[in-house]
Amino acid sequence: AQSVTQPDIHITVSEGASLELRCNYSYGATPYLFWYVQSPGQGLQLLLKYFSGDTLVQGIKGFEAEFKRSQSSFNLRKPSVHWSDAAEYFCAVGGNFGNEKLTFGTGTRLTIIP
Amino acid sequence: DTGVSQNPRHKITKRGQNVTFRCDPISEHNRLYWYRQTLGQGPEFLTYFQNEAQLEKSRLLSDRFSAERPKGSFSTLEIQRTEQGDSAMYLCASSLRQGATEAFFGQGTRLTVV
Numbered sequence: 001a002q003s004v005t006q007p008d009i010h011i012t013v014s015e016g017a018s019l020e021l022r023c024n025y026s027y028g029a030t031p032y033l034f035w036y037v038q039s040p041g042q043g044l045q046l047l048l049k050y051f052s053g054d055t056l057v058q059g060i061k062g063f064e065a066e067f068k069r070s071q072s073s074f075n076l077r078k079p080s081v082h083w084s085d086a087a088e089y090f091c092a093v094g095g096n097f098g099n100e101k102l103t104f105g106t107g108t109r110l111t112i113i114p
Numbered sequence: 115d116t117g118v119s120q121n122p123r124h125k126i127t128k129r130g131q132n133v134t135f136r137c138d139p140i141s142e143h144n145r146l147y148w149y150r151q152t153l154g155q156g157p158e159f160l161t162y163f164q165n166e167a168q169l170e171k172s173r174l175l176s177d178r179f180s181a182e183r184p185k186g187s188f189s190t191l192e193i194q195r196t197e198q199g200d201s202a203m204y205l206c207a208s209s210l211r212q213g214a215t216e217a218f219f220g221q222g223t224r225l226t227v228v
Contacts, residue, residue: 004156036219043118043205043219044157090156095217100145100170102217104156 002027004091006105014113015083021076021108023091033074034092034102035065044090050074061085086112116140118220120206126226127196134192135223139208146189147217148181149205150174157205163189196227 003026013019025031032051036044048059055067065076074091088109092102119138127133139146144165149157160179161171165186175181178196183189193200203224207217 041221041224043120043221044207045219046217092156100147100162101159101172102147102149102157103159106154106156 002031002093002099002103004093004103004105006089006091006108008108009106010109010111012111012113013081016080019076019078019081019085019110021089021091021110023074023076023105024072025074025091025093026072027093031074031093032095033065033067034095035059035063035074035076036090036092036104037061038088038090038107040087047076047089081110081112083112083114086110118206118208118218120204120220120223122223123221124224124226126228129198129227130195132192132194133196133225134190135204135206135225137189137191137206137208137220139188139206140210140218143208143210143218144186145209145217146183147207147209148189148191149207151203151205151222152201160191193225196225198227201225201227 005024034049035047038044047063048057050057050067058064063078088107090104090107092104094102121136147162148160151157160175161181163183178194181191203222205222207219209217
């Protein structure tokens with residue numbers, strides 16, 4: 001069975017500070033991994049995805065994530081956060097051929113303080 | 115390309131009533147997914163369609179739930195005899211490629227059962 005763990009329920013960072021959101025996954029084969037962002041009352045927007053190849057992937061809005069197979073992790077990073085980054089962030093696994101569903105973590109709520 | 119459209123955005127209903135939600139995917143996307151998201155949780159997979167065929171259903175999709183995608187275009191999700199536990203955000207996503215590798219989400223329909 002596939003699963004995702006996001007150990008941090010809520011993170012608060014100062015504007016301009018760096019950010020790292022943690023994600024650990026469990027998957028029986030080579031995973032497809034995703035990070036989505038959700039603003040209050042809104043749907044999900046894809047930030048970035050990993051399928052294969054370079055383990056450091058770049059996404060939109062200045063985000064990046066690194067796939068580490070040995071640690072079963074796919075942490076999201078941003079060097080300098082902006083107030084507009086305040087939102088809920090979800091890590092997800094799955095979605096490759098023969099496995100159409102995405103399994104999401106419980107999310108990390110990001111608060112930005114001035 | 116106007117994105118995935120969901121209607122209504124909000125629905126308040128009395129317990130025991132039936133409700134129906136509609137999802138219009140991105141045109142030419144042959145895959146369509148329904149997810150449910152409760153407060154403080156990540157989205158959970160409900161079901162998915164490839165064209166008009168419903169190919170997978172989660173155990174979360176009880177007998178009171180039914181989804182259709184006639185002609186492989188828009189989809190409807192109906193909940194019969196609603197219960198308070200059905201209160202959630204119902205998200206629709208669509209994809210063109212195999213697997214949910216490029217899934218685009220709608221803004222969701224928030225259901226409140228009173």
